[in-house]
Amino acid sequence: MSSLVSHWSIPVAELLRHPGTRREVDLSGDLGDIRVTASRVRPAVEIQVGGTIKSLDNVTVEFRGTVRAPWDGECRRCLGPAEGDLTVDVHELFERAPESEDIYPLLADRLDLEPLARDALYLELPQAPLCKADCQGLCPECGADRNTVDCGHAVDELDPRWDALRELGEKN
Numbered sequence: 001m002s003s004l005v006s007h008w009s010i011p012v013a014e015l016l017r018h019p020g021t022r023r024e025v026d027l028s029g030d031l032g033d034i035r036v037t038a039s040r041v042r043p044a045v046e047i048q049v050g051g052t053i054k055s056l057d058n059v060t061v062e063f064r065g066t067v068r069a070p071w072d073g074e075c076r077r078c079l080g081p082a083e084g085d086l087t088v089d090v091h092e093l094f095e096r097a098p099e100s101e102d103i104y105p106l107l108a109d110r111l112d113l114e115p116l117a118r119d120a121l122y123l124e125l126p127q128a129p130l131c132k133a134d135c136q137g138l139c140p141e142c143g144a145d146r147n148t149v150d151c152g153h154a155v156d157e158l159d160p161r162w163d164a165l166r167e168l169g170e171k172n
């Protein structure tokens with residue numbers, strides 16, 4: 001742990017003294033590696049967090065804003081590279097002594113945006129990314145990348161395995 005206070009950590013004592021007051025924040029920086037099975041936000045990329053901190057009473061503040069980051073991963077159909085940008089809308093509460101796990105703690109009257117940003121990205125990273133919406137995937141017969149090669153094998157539209165893949169793809 002560094003002895004320096006993270007720049008993601010915002011002092012809110014003054015806001016807590018005056019319920020209803022606000023502070024705008026616009027921060028950027030990297031947050032280390034954030035990954036799910038098939039996609040990740042890489043350690044050195046710039047993550048942006050912007051929004052408004054507002055005190056609701058003497059112990060609670062809310063943050064409303066957005067978390068933005070580029071991601072990359074592996075296309076679930078062709079296994080080639082996939083990438084995109086995540087924009088996650090967030091609305092979270094912070095309290096001095098939260099009794100619910102849904103509320104983030106305020107430590108020493110500072111609101112730390114780092115765990116909020118990390119959680120938001122982690123939840124929204126695509127679990128089944130595609131390199132493009134109409135990726136043709138790999139030929140189930142010979143493994144050729146059907147985006148670039150016409151291997152001549154017919155696509156069996158009735159193969160139930162492809163129905164399952166299509167359903168998964170449509171959920172993205």
Ligand SMILES: [Zn+2]
Pocket residue numbers: 075076077078079080130131132135136137
């Ligand atoms: Zn693909």
Ligand SMILES: [Zn+2]
Pocket residue numbers: 139140141142143144151152153
């Ligand atoms: Zn083939």
